[in-house]
Amino acid sequence: MNLASFPMPEQYCSSAEETLLGLVREASPIDSQADARVSFAGDVISGLSARHKQLPPKYFYDATGSHLFEAICRTDDYYVTRSEIALLRNVVAELAASIPDGAVLVEFGSGESAKTCLLLDAAPQLSAYVPIDISADALDEASARLAGDYPQLNIAPVVADFTGQLRLPAAADGRPRVGFFPGSTIGNFDKEGAVRFLRSARQVLGDQAALLVGVDLVKDEATLSAAYDDSHGVTARFNKNLLIRINRELSGDFDPEAFDHLALWNVAESRMEMHLVSCKDQIVNAAGHTFAFRSGERLHTENSYKFTADSFAQLAAEAGWSVSNIWISDEPRVAMVRLEPHP
Numbered sequence: 001m002n003l004a005s006f007p008m009p010e011q012y013c014s015s016a017e018e019t020l021l022g023l024v025r026e027a028s029p030i031d032s033q034a035d036a037r038v039s040f041a042g043d044v045i046s047g048l049s050a051r052h053k054q055l056p057p058k059y060f061y062d063a064t065g066s067h068l069f070e071a072i073c074r075t076d077d078y079y080v081t082r083s084e085i086a087l088l089r090n091v092v093a094e095l096a097a098s099i100p101d102g103a104v105l106v107e108f109g110s111g112e113s114a115k116t117c118l119l120l121d122a123a124p125q126l127s128a129y130v131p132i133d134i135s136a137d138a139l140d141e142a143s144a145r146l147a148g149d150y151p152q153l154n155i156a157p158v159v160a161d162f163t164g165q166l167r168l169p170a171a172a173d174g175r176p177r178v179g180f181f182p183g184s185t186i187g188n189f190d191k192e193g194a195v196r197f198l199r200s201a202r203q204v205l206g207d208q209a210a211l212l213v214g215v216d217l218v219k220d221e222a223t224l225s226a227a228y229d230d231s232h233g234v235t236a237r238f239n240k241n242l243l244i245r246i247n248r249e250l251s252g253d254f255d256p257e258a259f260d261h262l263a264l265w266n267v268a269e270s271r272m273e274m275h276l277v278s279c280k281d282q283i284v285n286a287a288g289h290t291f292a293f294r295s296g297e298r299l300h301t302e303n304s305y306k307f308t309a310d311s312f313a314q315l316a317a318e319a320g321w322s323v324s325n326i327w328i329s330d331e332p333r334v335a336m337v338r339l340e341p342h343p
């Protein structure tokens, strides 16, 4: 892993002196912690009871998982972040030029908000920033850092599951909205889920909005496989951290060492898949239930769909969006797509 050559978040951001924005921090939790724990337990019970065991990838992101994801982004193998940042640097002036005065930037799955600083620096006409993430820890850390870097910016973080009903904070009332969804997170949905999310984003952002989506493109299998099974084992730790989270939050007794990380390219579905493979026949308890794993049995933990320009445009169209522009990075190629609502 070459951490030294990867820009750290603070290097993307302008200094406090360069900004004219001020902080108003507004939290609007949609799910209480107790509700979130009940949903987690329900998803674990149904996912581990299914014929093909599976769990939704949103549960990767506890505090440790969020930090491990940031570490993945800094590996040489995970090209997605590197290519997307390089692309954003090249096109950010063009993106910023189309952002109206006083607009609010709404980011879905903002994580450490590292890429956001490129937009915030290039678009001082933004009046507020609404980062939305399921990980309260990641959101807290990012909001505190941005508060220092952009003292004049109205920052209104929202801890929420973006697959549920979203309600924007008052900072977004009556203002034009620009959505930002980088990092290929759109690829974690299956097709129906992606259309559902894009429809809901259109509703939340309104008829005058634009949505900037970071999309990973189909490429050679070797590059894809290395990105989801990096040579330093960070992605394997990220995957197994899900079991550690279940142990901690749902009184589980998973032995993470009794599972192997597996990343594979599913060409028919055009997606990378991550699994945890049981190394032996074993019985595991979690959330008050008992689950049997056969040796070699897989627990499917993530999909990451890869698109072509056409396949993504088609998906967006089903959700009521048209592609107004698409920019493609150098190899390994990723795309930044600007969507506008269908008239």
Ligand SMILES: C[S@@+](CC[C@H](N)C(=O)[O-])C[C@H]1O[C@@H](n2cnc3c(N)ncnc32)[C@H](O)[C@@H]1O
Pocket: 057, 058, 061, 066, 069, 073, 081, 108, 109, 110, 111, 112, 113, 115, 132, 133, 134, 135, 138, 160, 161, 162, 163, 181, 182, 183, 184, 185
């Ligand atoms: C693949 S990471 C991308 C992070 C960042 N946007 C980037 O481009 O590097 C996915 C992010 O979305 C968040 N996330 C995943 N599922 C979510 C959900 N259902 N609701 C809200 N946030 C979610 C995670 O916590 C994480 O910060």
